[in-house]
Amino acid sequence: xxxxxxxxxxxxxxxxxxxxxxxxxxxxxxxxxxxxxxxxxxxxxxxxxxxxxxxxxxxxxxxxxxxxxxxxxxxxxxxxxxxxxxxxxxxxxxxxxxxxxxxxxxxxxxxx
Amino acid sequence: xxxxxxxxxxxxxxxxxxxxxxxxxxxxxxxxxxxxxxxxxxxxxxxxxxxxxxxxxxxxxxxxxxxxxxxxxxxxxxxxxxxxxxxxxxxxxxxxxxxxxxxxxxxxxxxxx
Numbered sequence: 001x002x003x004x005x006x007x008x009x010x011x012x013x014x015x016x017x018x019x020x021x022x023x024x025x026x027x028x029x030x031x032x033x034x035x036x037x038x039x040x041x042x043x044x045x046x047x048x049x050x051x052x053x054x055x056x057x058x059x060x061x062x063x064x065x066x067x068x069x070x071x072x073x074x075x076x077x078x079x080x081x082x083x084x085x086x087x088x089x090x091x092x093x094x095x096x097x098x099x100x101x102x103x104x105x106x107x108x109x110x111x112x
Numbered sequence: 113x114x115x116x117x118x119x120x121x122x123x124x125x126x127x128x129x130x131x132x133x134x135x136x137x138x139x140x141x142x143x144x145x146x147x148x149x150x151x152x153x154x155x156x157x158x159x160x161x162x163x164x165x166x167x168x169x170x171x172x173x174x175x176x177x178x179x180x181x182x183x184x185x186x187x188x189x190x191x192x193x194x195x196x197x198x199x200x201x202x203x204x205x206x207x208x209x210x211x212x213x214x215x216x217x218x219x220x221x222x223x224x225x
Contacts, residue, residue, distance in 0.1 A: 031211055042118075042202060042217040043156075050211050058212065090155065097210055098144045098163050103156040 002027045004104035006091050012110045013081055021076045021107050023091030031094045032074040033058070033101065034066065036087040043090065049074055081111045114139045114207045118216035125193045125223055133188040133219045135203030144206035145186040147177055150218075151199045159201075162186060173197070193223045 004025045013019055025032065033048040035058075045058030049068040063085055065077040074093075078085060088108050092101035117136045125131045137143055144163055148156040160171025167179045177188045186203060203216040 033211065033213065035215075040121075040217060043204075043215040045213060048211040048213075056211065092156075098206065100146055100158045100161045101213065102158070103148075105155045 002102070004091055004093055004102050006089075006104040006107050008107060009105060010108050012112065014112050015082055016080050018077070018079050019081060019109075020078075021089060021091075021109070023074045023076065023104060024072050025074075025091075025093040025102070026072065027093060027095065027102070028071065029093035029095050029099075029102075030071070031097070031099075031101070032068065033092045034064070034074070034076045035090045035092065036060065036085075037090060037106075038087050046076070046089075081109075083111050085109065086111045114205065114212070114214050116203050116205050116214050116216040118201075118203055118219045120219050121217070122220045122222065125221070127195050127223050127225050128192050131190050131193040131197070131221065131223070133201050133203075133221060135186045135188065135216060136184050137186060137203070137205045138184065139205050139214075140208040143179075143184075143186075145177075145179065146204040146206075146213075147171065147175070147186075147188050148202045148204065149199045150202065156202065159188070195223050195225055197221060198223050 007022045034046040035043040037043045044060045047066040049055045091104040094101040115138045146161045147159040162179045170176045201219050
């Protein structure tokens, strides 16, 4: 089944404890992105990648890192999480610039 | 600046009535527009997109959207609403920069029986 997977789906952590949220797609898509969803703010793009080793900042990149070493994987790294990063995170992929992104199921993160 | 506006936080309609969820956009160059739906505790599901061609785009679950270039709008419509259509709807536009995608804040649609 063609899909975007994220792990973990739920995560509770404490301030300053490094964490990684994994994202993987099996559709051979070139474009991948990370978004965060907050009530009343919609979805905001954190980082995106146009291909392996090509990444760039979105609207809210502060406090996040990404890497794209393989085409299928695009992990999101929070090196020192803070409570304002408590949010619902989505990974997405699309085959080309104008394609409709396919979204993963989301990761709900709580930073205490 | 590129952006999407969904002017209504909430839309309430009776089952069987037509529904409209509004979206306006601002983008450099040709707009590539999308509508997504999110049910509680679920991810985003793609409904439809406008890339080029006919201004009326048909999508999943009986939804359609009308692209209006002069008004920079891309309103989502359905002729007859169902209770099961109740969900959070997002409009999005591709930016001129490769890979950028801008979302509206979402519109909560409630269809009451």
